[in-house]
Amino acid sequence: MLNKQLVINKLPSLVIGNLVSELPIIQGGMAVRVSMSKLAAAVSNEGGIGIVAASGIGPEELYEEIIKAYELSPGGNIGLNVMAAVQEAKDLVIAGIAAGAKLIIMGAGFSKDVMKICKSAGVPFALIISHAEFAFKAERLGASAVIIEGKDAGGHLGTLTQNAFEIYEDIKTIEKEKGIKLGIPAILAGGILNGKDIKRTLDIGASGVQMGSRFALTFESNACPLWKQAVVECTEADIIIIESPVGMPGRALNNDFIKSFYNPEIPKPKIKCQGCLKDCSRIYCILEALDEARKTGKGVIFVGERASEIKDVISVEEVFRRLKKEYEEAITKEGV
Numbered sequence: 234m235l236n237k238q239l240v241i242n243k244l245p246s247l248v249i250g251n252l253v254s255e256l257p258i259i260q261g262g263m264a265v266r267v268s269m270s271k272l273a274a275a276v277s278n279e280g281g282i283g284i285v286a287a288s289g290i291g292p293e294e295l296y297e298e299i300i301k302a303y304e305l306s307p308g309g310n311i312g313l314n315v316m317a318a319v320q321e322a323k324d325l326v327i328a329g330i331a332a333g334a335k336l337i338i339m340g341a342g343f344s345k346d347v348m349k350i351c352k353s354a355g356v357p358f359a360l361i362i363s364h365a366e367f368a369f370k371a372e373r374l375g376a377s378a379v380i381i382e383g384k385d386a387g388g389h390l391g392t393l394t395q396n397a398f399e400i401y402e403d404i405k406t407i408e409k410e411k412g413i414k415l416g417i418p419a420i421l422a423g424g425i426l427n428g429k430d431i432k433r434t435l436d437i438g439a440s441g442v443q444m445g446s447r448f449a450l451t452f453e454s455n456a457c458p459l460w461k462q463a464v465v466e467c468t469e470a471d472i473i474i475i476e477s478p479v480g481m482p483g484r485a486l487n488n489d490f491i492k493s494f495y496n497p498e499i500p501k502p503k504i505k506c507q508g509c510l511k512d513c514s515r516i517y518c519i520l521e522a523l524d525e526a527r528k529t530g531k532g533v534i535f536v537g538e539r540a541s542e543i544k545d546v547i548s549v550e551e552v553f554r555r556l557k558k559e560y561e562e563a564i565t566k567e568g569v
């Protein structure tokens with residue numbers, strides 16, 4: 234009986250295609266250079282899936298980062314995240330797979346070419362979606378999992394109306410109405426901060442979570458101390474929706490950079506543009522603005538809606554210790 238209780242209290246594993254993760258936790262890819270080898274390796278060492286963000290870096294740098302991540306987490310689970318909107322998406326995926334990436338996550342669109350590359354390399358491909366119908370479409374296209382990202386996530390957003398739980402409920406409604414079943418794992422992202430949130434996710438039938446903001450605020454994330462301090466000190470009111478140059482809304486801190494760029498009365502400096510995105514308004518360079526914030530704290534700081542609830546910068550090990558403890562406490566409270 235005691236053993237059974239102990240097993241029930243433990244977080245389950247997550248299987249995506251041929252990838253087996255001890256824990257159902259994916260660290261969200263965070264561009265530009267916020268989630269690199271150190272963070273991805275630390276997450277992998279704790280039993281999660283560590284993701285290096287590929288958008289905004291070149292294929293060579295990505296290759297090196299993934300090799301470094303495996304040096305820090307031999308035999309671990311390291312993947313990469315790339316936006317479909319990035320010109321070099323295909324080359325990044327090829328480089329990542331050559332370095333041993335075990336999971337490719339694609340957001341902000343879909344690429345058949347990338348899917349084919351993953352398929353022939355035998356590497357699972359997960360698609361980020363923000364509408365229930367797209368989950369079934371992703372499965373039909375051959376995705377091994379869907380990451381359902383809701384309106385409360387950090388970064389570029391595919392919806393401003395539904396959180397991941399609501400989108401997942403819609404999937405269940407479609408399943409009932411059409412008598413079909415989503416046959417690939419659904420992973421929820423956006424506003425998941427603690428073990429109680431993970432329990433809620435698993436209770437409704439999803440397979441795991443993807444967390445961004447909590448992992449950005451760790452010692453291992455590559456954001457500079459000023460970036461982390463700005464987020465730790467922010468309030469709910471400081472986190473706003475911006476119209477990103479890529480033509481999608483994004484969730485960011487309302488700092489001086491944002492205030493100046495979105496104020497029509499303040500003259501804008503001429504931007505250097507390398508044409509890295511397929512479509513871009515070029516009001517400023519989002520990749521540069523993200524990287525600058527990551528280096529100096531001045532630029533675009535992407536954060537999730539609930540990031541203001543995170544009040545400390547801790548180690549990845551401590552994040553996992555808390556998540557497991559909170560999950561176990563949530564189960565015990567319910568007296569399973």
Ligand SMILES: Cc1cc2nc3c(=O)[nH]c(=O)nc-3n(C[C@H](O)[C@H](O)[C@H](O)COP(=O)(O)O)c2cc1C
Binds near residue numbers: 425
């Ligand atoms: C700083 C930052 C950068 C991000 N960059 C990306 C990215 O490059 N690609 C992507 O698919 N998602 C990106 N995201 C979204 C995260 O991967 C994750 O899905 C999201 O943050 C989850 O919401 P949470 O922050 O509330 O946990 C980013 C999020 C943050 C906070």
